Amino acid sequence: MYYKLAFRNVRKSYKDFSIYFITLTFSVALFYIFNSFEQQAAILDMSEGQGTMVQALVTIMDVMSVIVAAVFGFLILYANNFLIKRRKKEMGLYTLLGMPRRKISLILILETVYIGFAALLFGLIVGYFGSHLTSLLTARLLAVSANFGFVFSLQATLKTILIFGAVFIIVLIFNRMTLNGYELIDLLRAERKNEEPGAKHLWVSVLVFLLGSGILGGAYVWALQPTQLLLNLLPIIGLGALGTFMIFKSFAGFMLKFMQTNKGHYYKGLNMFVFRQVGAKINSTYRMMATVSLMLLFALGTLITGFNLNTVMAEEIESQTAFDYTLSVHGQNLNKEIDTYMAWFDRPEVEHVSASTIYRGEQTFADLEAIIDTQSETYQRYATMPLGIMSLGDFNSLRTRQGLSSVTLSEHSIALNMQMNGMSGINEQIGDFIHYGVPVSLFNETYTVQDVDRTAVKFENGYFTMPIIIVNDNELLDAINAGHVETKTLLLNADLVSDIDGVAFARSLENNYQHEEDRYAIYNSVAADDIIESSRGMELILTYVSLYLGSVFLVTSVVILALQQLSEASDNQKRYNVLSKIGVSDRMVRHSIFAQNALYFFIPLLIGLIHTYVGVTAVNLNLKLAMMSPTSVKPALMTLGFVLAVYLLYFVVTYVGSKSIILGKNDRNTATE
Structure with a gap:
């Protein structure tokens, strides 16, 4: 009788139970979707690195699920409390007619089981279909193809059943405690309770x-x-x-x-x-x-x-990712090695390669204090950063490759280019804190900063966090001969033929330098892919x-x-x-x-x-x-x-x-x- 009564109550009061049911169904579906990524990844054509990222996501979701389970538990208890409040008078009538509290509690248990089972079933069904949508979204985010097929995660299913089963048990205990805490008069006069x-x-x-x-x-x-x-x-x-x-x-x-x-x-x-x-x-x-x-x-x-x-x-x-591939070589006396390095790129996969050199000496950003507003945020942040020096010829070669027009410098003039890590647009803002026409001492010579096109030039793949001074070729050569430059970096930027895997190309190129005997050179290989x-x-x-x-x-x-x-x-x-x-x-x-x-x-x-x-x-x-x-x-x-x-x-x-x-x-x- 109690089984039929509980079922009839759920069917008769479906409008009251609908919010509770929808809340449970949504919670189950969302919990399953975000805990089934490991199985979703099985239908994606991912590389080893992408697979590692998905595994990291699975680990993070496991941690997040603890928080989410607590939130959903609170939400389900709140929704259940709404139902109990709506039905106080009904439970009072049951009591008045002589039904024992334990039988009323049994009815509530059966109703919770009916609703919980239905919500769990429908929620998992919605979750199964929803996991397909998230698989497609994952494929789009990773730019990989997806092999369409049925995605089912037994682990996520069992985890969802376990978590929400525990929540339902808590709900049952809560209902029993709530029912035992009410007196008959409280149940019958629930609608008259004042705030x-x-x-x-x-x-x-x-x-x-x-x-x-x-x-x-x-x-x-x-x-x-x-x-x-x-x-x-x-x-x-x-x-x-x-x-x-x-x-x-x-x-x-x-x-x-x-x-x-x-x-x-x-x-x-x-x-x-x-x-x-x-x-x-x-x-x-x-x-x-x-x-x-x-x-x-x-x-x-x-x-x-x-x-x-x-x-x-x-x-x-x-x-x-200005270039498909960058090889940077850090060391001394690299000019004689340029032809050797360029020969490494004489391969059918390479469409074009260019070399440019960045010199470094004792100069830092603070050496420009005569022409820079020292109170500016940029100066405070980069005062101790070493300055890079590049010839005007190499600089214009990079500009031309990036679709920019060449610039010219007057005699004993320099230009300043800044493409700092995360500082989007900083090069365009140089004019806000640079004082043009003021002399500055570099290489024991006097120079002035010339205002040229400030569009940031990309020097290599990856983060580039160095202010670059652009100097006329002959003046830079004089500084080199005078010993004002101690170390330098050779940048080799390559554009690859279409559909070439940049990561695989980078690994194949490693064979050219991983056994190099020049202990003074440091190699850094960065593929855009x-x-x-x-x-x-x-x-x-x-x-x-x-x-x-x-x-x-x-x-x-x-x-x-x-x-x-x-x-x-x-x-x-x-x-x-x-x-x-x-x-x-x-x-x-x-x-x-x-x-x-x-x-x-x-x-x-x-x-x-x-x-x-x-x-x-x-x-x-x-x-x-x-x-x-x-x-x-x-x-x-x-x-x-x-x-x-x-x-x-x-x-x-x-x-x-x-x-x-x-x-x-x-x-x-x-x-x-």
Whole structure:
């Protein structure tokens, strides 16, 4: 009998169980998808390096899954609590009719098992299909082909069943404890329970609001200090969370009093009813609303930062892969070796190769202080960095190869080129801190800096973190003969024939120099394909980690708001029924429901957006120190647009559901009467 009763309850109350079921299904599907990457990789044609990156992603996802499982556990418990609250009166009637508590508990267990099993089954099915989509996304991120086939991960399936089985057991224990904690009178009078009173005096609410704002402002200022977010992340988050909770705690008394100051708006329509309803509910739900704001911060912050870093890495890939292959040789007296090195590239795979030389002496960036603003950030950062010296001929050869026009230098004039690690556009900004026409001493001679085309020239593959002085060929030769140059670097940049694997070419070329007896030479081999492969692997990790955590926190926040508002709609059925009886039109009721839902949804969103703006700004400030700050706001705006679209979708669905609960109940009451 109890099995049939539990099944009939689930079937009869499918609307109540739908939110719970969808939440469970989504959680299971997402958990499976992001834990099945190892099996998804089996259908991708990946290199050894890409396979290593996927394995690193699998390890990271295993760690992230612990956090996600805890979040989903909280979400499922919250959704289950919504169901228990809706059914208190029903359980009270069971008790009143003489059903033992253990039998009521059995019914709840059976209902949880039915819903849990169905959600687990459907969630895994959705996860199986979803894993195919993520496989295609992985193939696109890694620029590899995919062999279409059925992807099934037994390990991810068992892990998902184990995790959510444990969550369901916790839910069962929670339900049993909740049921045993209620007295019969509490169950029967659940709909009449009043909200806890807020602060009795306005000045208390104002004081709490001001203190909370001060604490939150302090957290903001602390986070916006360079390196502080990295060094004190947990204290900053804790301080910000405390300020957020205090602000929401003060809303109950503060907002209502504030709205009452504008009597024309307060007494318009059902605004008085809405504001009092929201004011009373915020006092008991401020913890939930503050939590939602913080989860929106984590969701938006994770997604925006992840996609910002992907954009920065894409720009870095372009700046680091000017040539298909670069071999740099560091040492002394390499001029006589140039023909030997060039002969190494006399191969059918090579379409074109060029050699250029960078000399180095005792000069550092600080030797240019006569012509540079020493207070500038660039000077402070690179003052001790050695200067590279290149002949005008080699420099123009590189410019021509990169589609730039040649430049000329007057006698005893130099040019300055800077293509620093992560400092996109710094070469174009040289004019902001260089004083042209001021003499500077180099090589025991006097030179002046000439303003030439500032387009950054790429000297080799990979990061190049050296300011380069361009000197006329004959003047550089004089400096060399005078002994002002001690070491140098020979750069051999090659363009390969189409479809040649740059990594394989680099390995084959190693045979030419790995047994060299010249102990004074250091060889550095960099293939563009190698940079692209490793960078795409990092993009893969950043994309999925940000998507995994961001989507979890986003969906958790909107589901909590939706469940809270649907529960609120159930509580407000009788209140709206009374309004209908005294002549309030359905149009005014709908407007009231819309306004109440909007306040609950958009107050946490507003606070969350402010948190996100400060948080992302603080992250970008620290990324700038690591030369990885984004140069465009487009990825952030696109991510924000997507998140807001999801948020608005849940708002609309919640509003429609609340309206259906309230107006549907009123219609039934009217028909009965």
